[in-house]
Amino acid sequence: MELRHLGRTGLRVSRLGLGTLTWGRDTGEHEAADQLKAFWEAGGTLVDTADVYADGEAEYLLGRLLEGLVPRRDLQIATKAGSVPDPDRRFDGSRGHLLAALDASLERLGTDHVDLWQVHAFDPVTPLEETLQALDIAVSSGRARYVGVSNFCGWQLAKAATWQLASSGAHTRLASTQMEYSLLQRGIEREVLPAALDLGIGLLPSSPLGRGVLTGKYRHMTPSDSRGASELAAFVAPYLDEEAGRIVDAVAIAADGLATSALHVALAWVRDRPGVTAPIVGARNAQQLRAALSVEALSLPDEICQALDDVSAPVHRYPDQDWSTL
Numbered sequence: 001m002e003l004r005h006l007g008r009t010g011l012r013v014s015r016l017g018l019g020t021l022t023w024g025r026d027t028g029e030h031e032a033a034d035q036l037k038a039f040w041e042a043g044g045t046l047v048d049t050a051d052v053y054a055d056g057e058a059e060y061l062l063g064r065l066l067e068g069l070v071p072r073r074d075l076q077i078a079t080k081a082g083s084v085p086d087p088d089r090r091f092d093g094s095r096g097h098l099l100a101a102l103d104a105s106l107e108r109l110g111t112d113h114v115d116l117w118q119v120h121a122f123d124p125v126t127p128l129e130e131t132l133q134a135l136d137i138a139v140s141s142g143r144a145r146y147v148g149v150s151n152f153c154g155w156q157l158a159k160a161a162t163w164q165l166a167s168s169g170a171h172t173r174l175a176s177t178q179m180e181y182s183l184l185q186r187g188i189e190r191e192v193l194p195a196a197l198d199l200g201i202g203l204l205p206s207s208p209l210g211r212g213v214l215t216g217k218y219r220h221m222t223p224s225d226s227r228g229a230s231e232l233a234a235f236v237a238p239y240l241d242e243e244a245g246r247i248v249d250a251v252a253i254a255a256d257g258l259a260t261s262a263l264h265v266a267l268a269w270v271r272d273r274p275g276v277t278a279p280i281v282g283a284r285n286a287q288q289l290r291a292a293l294s295v296e297a298l299s300l301p302d303e304i305c306q307a308l309d310d311v312s313a314p315v316h317r318y319p320d321q322d323w324s325t326l
Helices: 029-041 053-068 095-109 128-140 154-166 192-199 233-239 242-258 262-271 286-297 302-312
Strands: 003-005 012-014 017-019 046-048 076-081 114-119 144-150 176-180 202-206
Touching: 017 029, 029 053, 029 286, 053 076, 053 095, 076 095, 095 114, 095 128, 114 128, 114 176, 128 144, 128 154, 144 154, 154 192, 176 192, 192 202, 242 262, 242 302, 262 286, 262 302
Parallel strands: 017 046, 046 076, 076 114, 114 144, 144 176, 176 202
Antiparallel strands: 003 012
16 A cells, blocks of 8 residues: 655655544454454554544554554554543543543553554643643653644644744644545635645545445435444434535446446545545445455546536635635
């Protein structure tokens, strides 16, 4: 699998990442092992997890698999901290919480460092400089090699990156931002993606298949074994409206014309967007994952990309466009 630099850093990662959101919850150890082995054999290196996935079980399961299945040196492990199971305070970006969470993640993963450590979401209560100081400490102590953020809007990302670059003292610049991005969710193109491109921050798209909808499996019915028919139905529902249906139909038409699958078309589109380093792909089983990984050989023709851009284009008006043209 082709490798790409993560933002403006020397870290090179596979241009598809393996997501572990369901590991330890819906995905057991045997199935997770099959997925990790398939990913590794395909040349994949970037494995994404978080301390809250299955209440830590995803990290614990990944750590067990690293003991004997796949050499630790062959993978870049990315995890996150900052989300908390507290209805009154969903995010905790305090220095104390973040560093304690990192230590707990390292223990579950069975490693002395992670390759990428990310703040899971912006904490409006904690001063941003305190959150960013935790990232500096993580890198200077050797517990993290690179750092990033997740789910930061445009001004939050720009403020964080600017503080790291401009404030006095030595600070670790942000390497990445992880955001939902697909043909069904292009909201980051308003401000987040332009900021990331300008600041040299690599984008790691989550849900690159529109929460599974872009595969086309919901076009005519809701499969009984899908997320749309499970307790995660509300997660899928926003992408089952008429507008989304037109985009899914366009993806299916493109797939037919290219003699490939809708999954491949949707994944190749987001993988090759400007600023994208590696979409994070989650799968129900190893067979699904192998199907996604086989997109490596596909590059979409320019006319297909343009057609998909047009049918899925978000509305960007003032102030995103040049005001003098309005």
